[in-house]
Amino acid sequence: MSATGIGAAVRRKEDVRFVTGKGQYTDDVVRPGETRAVFVRSPHARARIKGLDASEAKKMPGVIAVLTGAELASDKIGNLICGWMIHSKDGSPMKMAPHPALAATIVNHVGDAVAVVIAETQAQGRDAAEKVKVDYEVLPAATDPAKAKSGPQIHEIAPKNTIYEWSLGDAKATEAAFASAQHVTKLDIVNNRLAPNAIEPRAALAEYDAGTDHLTLWNTSQNPHVARLVISAFVGIAPEHKLRVIAPDVGGGFGSKIFIYPEEVVCLWAARKVQRPVKWTSDRTEAFVTDAHGRDHITHAELALDLNGKILALRAKTIANLGAYMSTFSSSVPTYLYATLLSGQYDIPQIYCEVDAVYTNTVPVDAYRGAGRPEATFVVERLVEVAAREMGLDPADLRKRNFIKSFPHQTPVIMAYDAGDYNASLKKAMEIADVKSFGKRKRESARNGKLRGIGYSTYIEACGIAPSQAVGSLGAGVGLWESAEVRVNPTGSVEVLTGSHAHGQGHETTFAQLVSERLGIPFDNVSIVHGDTDKVQFGMGTYGSRSGAVGMSAIVKALDKIEAKAKKVAAHMLEAAEGDIEFKDGKFTVAGTDKSAAFGDVALNAYIAHKFSGQELEPGLKETSFYDPTNFTFPAGCHICEVEVDRDTGKAEIVNWTAVDDFGTIINPMIVEGQVHGGIAQGVGQALLEGVVYDKDGQLVSGSFMDYTMPRAHDLPSFKVETTMTRAPSNPLGIKGCGEAGAIAAPAAVINAITDAIGSESVSMPATANTVWSALQKATPRQAA
C-alpha cells in the first residue's frame, strides 16, 4: 500500500479551502444584478386561499416583483413529483396528490409557500413579505398519522388520506409460523420524526441569459443532474440542454438535499420573469418547515421463536407518515428501503410486512441518512433484545444462534445477501467493549448511584443503490447506475469527471487515491470534478452509501478502458505487439524485455499522434463508463452501547461506544471512521435528543435550534471504531459503503442499553431524562449479576 493509495489514511485535498474559509457554497456565489427571494408561507396547517393582496408589498422599497401561485399556474409550470411508483395490495397505484411549487388555492402544511417577493436586498424582501395579505379560510387539519385515516381528507385523490397500502412477504406462511411458535415477542414502536438539519441551509441561485434563452441554477443539491432532469422533464421550466445546474460546495446533505424542492423551481421561474438573477437562502426556521423530514413510523412488530430461541418468523405493520405531499423518493423509503431489511443479520424463514403510507398536514417526509434501514434495524434489534430478556437468554447468544452463516443467503424479503461474517463483528465488538467485565462496571456504577446498561445493535443495510432493472421492476422511475469520465491530459495529469457528488465525503481525495494507485501517477496529479451539469454529462448523485460501490466502480471501468487504449499507443511507441504490453506501477513494458514507456510519455504520445496512424487508432486518451451495479451491497456490523442512567434525574449518559463494521474494501480508513462517527452522532441524536413535534393543530412546536435538540460535543463520547472485512462480491473493488451505518445501528443500541439499565421496555425515542425517569418509576431495575 503506497502512502496515497487504496487503504491509506491520506489527508484531504479539499480541507485547505475549508479551513481557510475559501469554500464556495451556494450562498457565497454572487452574480451581477442579483436579487433576493423571500417566500410568503402559510402559518396554517391547512387552509383555503380565498384571496391574496400584494399591492402594498409591491410598493415597498426595493421590491421588484411579488409572484403568486396563481401566476405560476397560469405560466403552466408543472408540479413537483415523486419518482418511485408503489402499488397497493389491491394493485392500485399510489395516490400522488398535486404539488405545485407555489400554492394557489390550498395550503397543506405550516410553511407551504403561497408567494415570493423578489427584492434588491434580503431585508427589503422580508419587510415586503410581511405586508403580503393572504386571506386564509382555516380548515381542520389531519396531523396525527395514527388517526390520519379517520381525519379530514387532505387531497381529493386520496380517500382516508391513504397513499398506499403495501405489503411484502408471505402472509399465510408467516401466520402459520407464528401459530407454531413457542414464544412471541410483541412491541409497539414509534420511530420518531427527525429534521435533518445539515448546518448549511438550502439555497438556490437562478440566472437567466436572455440572449441564449439559457438558465443556470446554483443549488445545494446532492444530485445536480437529477435536479436538472426533474426540473426540465416534469416541471417543464426549460429543456435540459438549456438548463445548467451547479451544485458547488455543499455543507452536508444527509438525504435532505436529494429532493427537488419548490424553492429552486420558483427561483428559476422568477429569474426569467424579472430578467435578473434570483437568490434564495433558507434561514433555519424556514428549513424546519421546508426541508424534508425523516423517519415518522408507527409500528406494531412481532417476533416468533421456538423454545430454544430460534427465530421462526417476523411480522410488522407500519403506518408511515409521508406528510402533506409526496416528496421525490418518499414512497420508496418505508417500502423497498425498509421492509426488505427486516431479516436483519438473521436466518428468518418467514417475514410479512404491511405498510400504510398516509398524508398529514405536516412537512413532507423523505429519505434521511439510512432511509428506511434505521427504521428496520430498530424494529429487528429491539425485538431480538426484548425476546432475549423475556426468554432469559443472553442477547449476544440469541443473536449468534440466529445469524446467517452461509452465503449467498436469500431472505424472504427480496434481498439476497452476498457475503458477510456476522459472528466476526459481534465477537470483535464484544472483545473491544470488554463485555466480560460489564458486571463489574455495573456494580461500580451502582455504588455511585447510577444504573448501568449495555445494548447491542447488530445491523445490516442494503447500500450501493442500485441495479437499475431491479429497482425499475420495483417502481423506480430512474436507473441507479453511475458515470465516470477519465480524461488523461497530454502532460500526464488526469481529471475524473464523476456523477457522484461530495458534500463532506471527501471524494476529491478518495477518488484520487484510486486513480493515482491504478495509473501509478502522483496523487497531486489527479483532479476530481463533480457537481456541474456542464462538465459531467450525467450522474445519479450521492446518497444511499453509493459513491464508493457505484461511483468508484464506474471509475474502475473507465480506467480499464484507459489502460487498454494506452497499451495500444505504447505498443506503437515500443514497436511491439499490443498483446505483449504489460502495465504496472505506472510503466508500460514489453513482456520479457526492459523496453518500457512511462505513463506520462504514453499520454503525451496519445495526443501528439506521431507514432501511429490516426486512422488506425484514434488519438487522445479519454474514456467513459456508465456502471450499473449487479446487486446491492450489504454492509453490516455490531455496535455496542454502554450507558449510565442517573436514578434521580433519568438522564442517560453514554459512557462507552464500540463499533465494529464490515464495509468490505476500505479506500481511506480515516474518512470511513469519520463517516461512522457522524452516523453514530445522528443515531444518538434520534435516540436521546431529537424529535420534530407538531401540536394538534399542525403547528410546528420544534421550529428552531432552541426547541429541537441537536447533538452537541458534550452529548457524545469518543467512539471506538474498528472493522472486519468481507469483500463485496458485486463490484470490482469489493466496496460495500459506509456513509449511513452509524445512523442505522445507533438508535437500537442506545435504547437497548437504557432499557437494560432501568429494567423497563417503556422507553420511547427521544429517551429524554423525563421519559427515562417516568419509566423508572414503574420499573424494577435488574441487579448486576
Next chain:
Amino acid sequence: MPTVSMTVNGKPVSGEVEARTLLVQFLRENLRLTGTHVGCDTSQCGACVVHVDGIAAKSCTTLALQCEGAKITTIEGLAEPGGKLHPMQEAFREHHGLQCGYCTPGMIMAALDIVRRNGNDLDEHTIREQLDGNLCRCTGYHNIVKAIAAGAKAMA
C-alpha cells in the same frame, strides 16, 4: 444610512449599513469575506463565530454598528500571507476534524478562544463542554476534539 468603520484581518474597512445589519452580513456581503457562515437564526450553531477585539463572538448576534472601531478577525485572517496555515487550521486537516466544512470556520475560531481561556493543555472533557456553542452535523465531534487538543498543543 449610517457608515461603520472597523479593522478586519488587519485592514481598515468601512461601509454603509442599516442599523439592523448584522456583523455577519457586513462581513459576507459588504466585504465579500464569505468564510464566516450562517447556519441558524437563534445563535446556537456557531458557524458565524469570529473574534471581536480578540474575543470570540457570534457575528449573527452582533450588529455591524456595534463594531465601530473594533478589531475583527475572521477565518480568512488566520493563515500567514504566504499561505502557511495556522497550527489550529493544520490540526483540523491532520485529524480529519471536518467533512463538509460548513461549521469549520466557526469551529476553528471558537477553538482558538478555548485556548485563550483554558490554555494549551486541553483535556477531552473541557473541549467537549466548551464546544456547547458550536454544532457539527457531519463529524460526531470525535475528530474535532482531537484536532482542537492537537492544535492547542501546537500553539504553545
